[in-house]
Amino acid sequence: MILTVTLNTALDITYGVRSLRPHATHRVTEVTERPGGKGLNVARVLAALGHEVAVTGFVGGATGRTLQDQLLGTPGVADALVPVSGATRRTIAVADASTGDTTQLNEPGPTITPAEWAAFQEAYADLLRSASAVALCGSLPPGVPVGAYATLVRAARAASVPVLLDTSGEPLRRGVAARPDLVKPNADELAELTGSHEPLQAMKDARRRGAHAVVASLGADGLCALTADGEWRAPAPGRLRGNPTGAGDSAVAGLLSGHVDHLPWPQRLARAVALSAATVVAPVAGEFDRGTYEDLVARVTVAEQVGAA
């Protein structure tokens, strides 16, 4: 199976309101809820593509029980979350029908104890034994050491399991130094890691810092990959109208899916770009439109940049 790690899981709640006005009382017209945190989003997309997936990370409290109940209803995703004494956080996205804007309220999440972090590392080591690849995704909850992803990257490499890291800031900097197989920063994360706003220079620097391969997600410019085998660019398929929430997670799912299916890099990137675009156009945030995906995956153009790597 493919393993995804979400240390800072969340129950993602979306509220539809007519128009959000500070200091007013609002009747919520629509409520949707789903398990969230980047690794859970990646897992859902992988399962929809037909992969067997397990999710791990921390879960606790009443919100954690709701999240686990909802995971039970997600076919193909096995729950390997580790219980903690604190409560899983909620995030609330207030979608304003009058402007199309979303206002986000994120609870802080539980503080993880040293014993809980140790228990997680044991569970993770067990899960790696049957994993064909692992994705480490998102922010760290309070209490987890800032070098947590570096530790988890090293454990994956020791177990010979290919490892993808998708995080930001200091956890990314330390994680990269532990030599993950792939990192997938966006333009801001890449600039923060390397100090360079020129993507190709920054990707070369990220490889020097330890990443075996780098796939940068550049928004409307699509994906850019720098690997030991070469450099490729996969532009986004035209202007897309929709909600970009989860598009980056879908790209991670596409890369992992292509990896375990032993696809060459251009086809991995095509899968990632098509899934990302199909997520933007889907009516529900974070889901992908299968018709759009199947249409695009055959049509996306991936260009090799000669002599760049």
Add this chain to the structure above:
Amino acid sequence: MILTVTLNTALDITYGVRSLRPHATHRVTEVTERPGGKGLNVARVLAALGHEVAVTGFVGGATGRTLQDQLLGTPGVADALVPVSGATRRTIAVADASTGDTTQLNEPGPTITPAEWAAFQEAYADLLRSASAVALCGSLPPGVPVGAYATLVRAARAASVPVLLDTSGEPLRRGVAARPDLVKPNADELAELTGSHEPLQAMKDARRRGAHAVVASLGADGLCALTADGEWRAPAPGRLRGNPTGAGDSAVAGLLSGHVDHLPWPQRLARAVALSAATVVAPVAGEFDRGTYEDLVARVTVAEQVGAA
């Protein structure tokens, strides 16, 4: 015991944020949760005054389980809620530390089926047998007939249980016609019921429509009571700084408490005004400050208006 009815129960969640800005992402700095809906607030205050209380209404889903777990931790309040297939609603109060303002987001609540409404009426009839008084509080969830409170008032009167009604709009209009012992409208609700913005005229009209007694809560002007025995005014004790959330529910608790303790009207009103003021000044919304209450209840002045009734 005293019975309180909350057909539209809620889990009341408060989020502290530094400053609420539409379209931005906010880190929630503080999260508090408690069982909500007017009748549950009334019950909590009654229990704190030493009364035995039972709460009924509808409860369901994961939020309903959380609400019931939290009720278990409220001493003196017995859970007699009736399970439904829909999910109990959440309300979110976003408290903006920069302005002191609160922005409210209220979920719609579950739709009640005819079978669930019938099951509730049976449970209510059973509970009335051991009730010394009953309070019917708040709005109606979708699916419950608009004449619901009229039905519940008539059942209480048939069981010889004194009944207080605290609601608004058409449910209040129909409920008043069923001749409750007491209604507690605020100035807006009273004006909507009667068409009159002059409180004394409006209270006389509410009595003509069927209410045996009327206690109007007039905000900073305190309480005004019109009963078969006379008219009284109990002004609020000076200007109060704080959060008025729950002050009306505390007044209902004071009136019920005074009723079952067989206090004369002036002392009932003193209890209600003092509890209401002690709720405004308490740091946590909806709770009352016991020291303030005990200080004020002996000092509140209640004036009889001669010749008015």
